[in-house]
Amino acid sequence: MTNYEEVKVCGYEEFCKAVSERKGKDIFAYFSGNKDDQGLSWCPDCVKAEPVVRGEMSHLPEGSVFIYCQVGERPYWKNPNNEFKKTLKLTGVPTLLRYGTPQKLVEEECFKQDLVRMMFTED
Numbered sequence: 001m002t003n004y005e006e007v008k009v010c011g012y013e014e015f016c017k018a019v020s021e022r023k024g025k026d027i028f029a030y031f032s033g034n035k036d037d038q039g040l041s042w043c044p045d046c047v048k049a050e051p052v053v054r055g056e057m058s059h060l061p062e063g064s065v066f067i068y069c070q071v072g073e074r075p076y077w078k079n080p081n082n083e084f085k086k087t088l089k090l091t092g093v094p095t096l097l098r099y100g101t102p103q104k105l106v107e108e109e110c111f112k113q114d115l116v117r118m119m120f121t122e123d
Contacts, residue, residue: 049110
C-alpha cells in the first residue's frame with residue numbers, strides 16, 4: 001500500500017487539470033518524453049532516469065501526489081514555444097520538480113538516487 005497518489009497525464013492541459021484538482025497537496029511532477037507502443041520514450045535520458053526515480057518513490061511524503069507527465073512527441077518538445085517550456089520553464093526532459101517550489105532536477109541529475117531521494121524527503 002503506497003502512501004502517495006500517482007497520476008499519469010499526457011500533455012500540458014492534462015497536467016494543469018491534475019494539479020488544479022489537487023490544490024493544497026504536496027505535488028511532485030516528473031516530465032518525460034512520450035512513450036511508443038513498446039513503452040520506450042524517444043528521450044534516452046528519460047528511459048535511463050525513470051527506474052531511478054521510481055526506485056525512490058517509496059520515500060515520497062505521506063499524502064503527496066506524484067504526477068507522471070508525458071510532454072509530447074519530439075517535434076513538439078523541440079518547439080521553443082511549447083507550453084512546458086514557456087509556462088513551466090522546463091529546459092529539458094527528464095525533469096523532476098516539486099511543484100510550486102524552486103526545487104528541480106533536470107536531465108542527468110535525475111540519474112542520481114541521492115538527489116532524487118533528497119527531493120522526496122526534504123521539507
